[in-house]
Amino acid sequence: MRFAIFLMAPAICLIGCGPARVKPTATTTETTTPAVSKSTTPVNNEVKKDSSEKTNKSASLPIKEQAEQFLARLSKGEAKTSELSAAFKKQITRPRNTEEKALGYSDSLAHDWLDKLAGATYKSNSNFSQLTNQYTLMGTVTGGPKTEYFVLRMVMLPGKTPEVNWFHRSNLRAGDRTAQASPDVDAARDFLEVAGSGQETLTASLLTPEFRAKIAEPLSSDKEFGYNIGMLNLKIKAWRATAITMTVGNDLGTFSGELINGDQKKSYKLKLVNKDGNWLVENFEVQ
Structure with missing residues (x-):
C-alpha cells in the first residue's frame, strides 16, 4: 500500500503541477498584450494630446494678453521702463554717466523713448509664437501723418513676468x-x-x-x-x-x-x- 501511494503521489504531481506552471504564463501573455494594444495605448495618446494643447494655450494666452496691454499703455503714455528687458534697453539707449554705464543702459532715456511712442493707436492684425518663450505681435500704427507698422516681441522666462524684448515702428x-x-x-x-x-x-x-x-x-x-x-x-x-x-x-x-x-x-x-x-x-x- 505504501508503494502504491508513493507512485500515485508523483503521478498527481506530474499531471496536475506540470501544466499548471505553463498555463498561467500563456494566459498572462494572451490577456496582457491585447489590453496594451487596444485600450491602454490610445488612452495615453489622447491624454498626451490634450495635455500638450492645454499647455500650449496656457503658455501663450498670458503673454498675448500682456502684449496687448502693453500696446494700450504705450498708446496712453503709461508704459514703464520696467516692462522693457535690460537687453532691449541697451539697444535703444546709450549710457551717459557712471551709474548708467554700470547698468549698460539709461533708464531715463528709455523713458523718453517710450514717451515718443505715446499718442498713436496700435492695432494688431497678425500674431504668432515664434519660440516657446517668445510672443510676436504685429500691426498698424495710426494717428500720425502716415500709417506705419509695428513689430512687438515679448519674452517670458521661467519665474518672470513677460518683458518687451524688441519693438520698432516703421513706414x-x-x-x-x-x-x-x-x-x-x-x-x-x-x-x-x-x-x-x-x-x-x-x-x-x-x-x-x-x-x-x-x-x-x-x-x-x-x-x-x-x-x-x-x-x-x-x-x-x-x-x-x-x-x-x-x-x-x-x-x-x-x-x-x-x-x-x-x-x-x-x-x-x-x-x-x-x-x-x-x-x-x-x-x-x-x-
Whole structure:
C-alpha cells in the first residue's frame, strides 16, 4: 500500500503541477498584450494630446494678453521702463554717466523713448509664437501723418513676468510680415525697416561690433563704444529709403534687394551672422 501511494503521489504531481506552471504564463501573455494594444495605448495618446494643447494655450494666452496691454499703455503714455528687458534697453539707449554705464543702459532715456511712442493707436492684425518663450505681435500704427507698422516681441522666462524684448515702428515693410518666418529672416526685416526709416540707435544695435568699427572707425575718444557714433549715423542716413525689396538667398543669413527712393534704386547685399542666439548684420553693401 505504501508503494502504491508513493507512485500515485508523483503521478498527481506530474499531471496536475506540470501544466499548471505553463498555463498561467500563456494566459498572462494572451490577456496582457491585447489590453496594451487596444485600450491602454490610445488612452495615453489622447491624454498626451490634450495635455500638450492645454499647455500650449496656457503658455501663450498670458503673454498675448500682456502684449496687448502693453500696446494700450504705450498708446496712453503709461508704459514703464520696467516692462522693457535690460537687453532691449541697451539697444535703444546709450549710457551717459557712471551709474548708467554700470547698468549698460539709461533708464531715463528709455523713458523718453517710450514717451515718443505715446499718442498713436496700435492695432494688431497678425500674431504668432515664434519660440516657446517668445510672443510676436504685429500691426498698424495710426494717428500720425502716415500709417506705419509695428513689430512687438515679448519674452517670458521661467519665474518672470513677460518683458518687451524688441519693438520698432516703421513706414516700411520688408517682405510679407503676415506669416511666421525663420529668425534670420525676421532679423533681416527688422534691420531693413529701421535702417530704411533712419532709426540710428536701433540700427546700430543690430550691427556686429566688428562691422560697426569697420564702417565707422573709432577715434581715440571713441574707445568706450568701439566706433565713431557721428560717422555711423551718417552711414545709416545713406541707407534711408521710401520702399524696400528683399530676396532671401540660398545660404542662411544672406539677402539681397533694392533700396528705393522715388525713381532711384540702389541694390544691396546683406549678410547676417548668429552671435549667441542673436542674428546681427555682419555686412551690408549698397551699390
